[in-house]
Amino acid sequence: MNATPTDVVVVGAGAAGGAAAFHLAQRGVKVVLLDRAAFPRPKPCGGGMAASMQALFPFDLGPAVDAVIDQVRFTWCLGDPVTAVLPGDAPFWIVRRSVLDAYLVEQATAAGVDFQPGVAVQSLQRSGDHWQLQAIGPTGAALSLQARAVVIADGSGSQLAARHGLGPARPRFADTVSVEVECAVREPSTARFEFGLVRHGFCWSFPRQGGYSIGVGTFIGRDPADADAVLSQLLPSLGLSPDAGERRAGQLRIWDGHHPLHGQGENSGLVVVGDAASLCDPFLAEGLRPALISGCRAAEAIAAWLAGEPTALAGYTSRMRAEWGESMAWGKRIAQVFYRVPRVGYQLGIKRPTAPQRIAQILSGEMGYGDIAQRVIRRLLFQRS
Incomplete structure (x- = not known):
């Protein structure tokens, strides 16, 4: 069977893949965008996104925005609240991934991308100066594609990245349970983070149109949270039934060290982006911002590499390390x-007069963890001793 040739195949049409496909097409690159799901499709995700991401796109992201957040409230066991007003003009947005991802695909398609939903990639192999992809189409028929470069954007469950030496060989995961609830929203411009109910993690509650996106996540240790017990306390605090909402268990592939995000040697022409690249924030679980940034930066690098700049893909890894990895x-x-000491952390970290505003600035993209980390760590370690 003859393979269909193209310049770039993007595997995965989430936020990172959609962003990469759009920016490549804008640069005149011939792109095929694949996703195993039919679109639009639901995707568990809190949906928090810094409004500063608008600067990465020439089109308005507003149609994909469900809610604008102007303050964040932190609590310990649903009490002891601290509220931070977010800086700037509309610094934090809430989106539904089914809407955002489909919107990015729509923009990519309008830019000339060939979007093929319902296509599951089975293998990715080097063949001369091209990459050969074997896939199964929506009708079960075998498909074959050929590309000079491939963007791996197949999410936290990626089987392709580590297989080709991209990202960590053994990714580290946070366990999550996401809940979508349709209901009236009490405070439509307030996002909530609850730190006392979850051992080794936290809960979040983000308002959106017609309800809430709620989640429970654990970030260290091997024992997953008892999500049902946590939600039986959290949901009534929002005026909801303890068993409200549709629940989905998942895993977030969180940042766990500096790793190459581009292929080298026989893997030249490959890059990995978004969750597949293990870019999710290991403290606050932010995944949308690094997904969008990495998709855009990867597209810039691939376009330059296709135009004859041999170090452009290495430059992508370096740039993501500087823009995201150093903070992570x-x-x-x-x-x-x-x-490990969340009660102490809450008292000495979150409840300090300047701390909520610093976290708000991190969420909005105005500040990185490096700006506060040494003082925070020294304070927590001193208290533990």
Whole structure:
């Protein structure tokens, strides 16, 4: 069977894959975008996104935004609240991934991308100066594609990234349970983070149109949270039934060290983006911002590489390390200390007069963990001793 040739195949049409496909097409690159699901499709995700991501796109992201957040409230066991007003103009947005991902695909398609939903990639192999992809189409028929470069954007469950030496060989995961509830919203511009109900983790509650996106996550240790017990307390605090909502268990592939995000040697022409690249924030579980940033930066690098710049893909790894990884290295250290002594962390970290505003600035993209980490870690370690 002859393979269909193209410049770039993007495997996965989530936020990172959609962003990469759009920006490649805008640069005149011939792109095929694949996803195993039919679109639009639901995807467990809190949906929090810094409004600063608008700067990455020439089109308005507003149609995909469900709610605008202007303050964040932190609690310990549903009490002892601290509220931070977010800086800037509309610094934090709530989106539904089914809407955002489909919207990015729509923009990519309008830019010339060939989007093929319902296609599951089975294998990815080098063949001369091209990559050969074997896949199964929506009708069960075998498909074959050929590309000069491939963007791996197949999410936290990626089987392709580590197989080709991209990202960590053994990814680290946070266990999550996501809940979508349709209901009236009490405070439509307030996002909530609850730190006392979950051992080694936290809960979040984000308002959106017609309800809430709620989640429970654990970030260190091997024991998953008892999500039902946590939700039986959290949901009534929002005026909801303890068993309300549709629940989905999942895993977040969180940042766990600096790793190559581009292929080298026989893997040249490959890059990995988004959750498949293990870019999710290990402290606050933010995944949308690194997904969008990495998709855009990867597209820039691949377009340059296809145009003859041999070091462009290595530049993508370096740029993501500088723009995201250096901050996440500090975020990981904060998480390792904070989630082992969360009560101390809440009192000495969250409840300090300047701390909520700092976290708000991190969520909005105005500040990185490196700006606060050394003081926070010293304070927590000193208290433990």
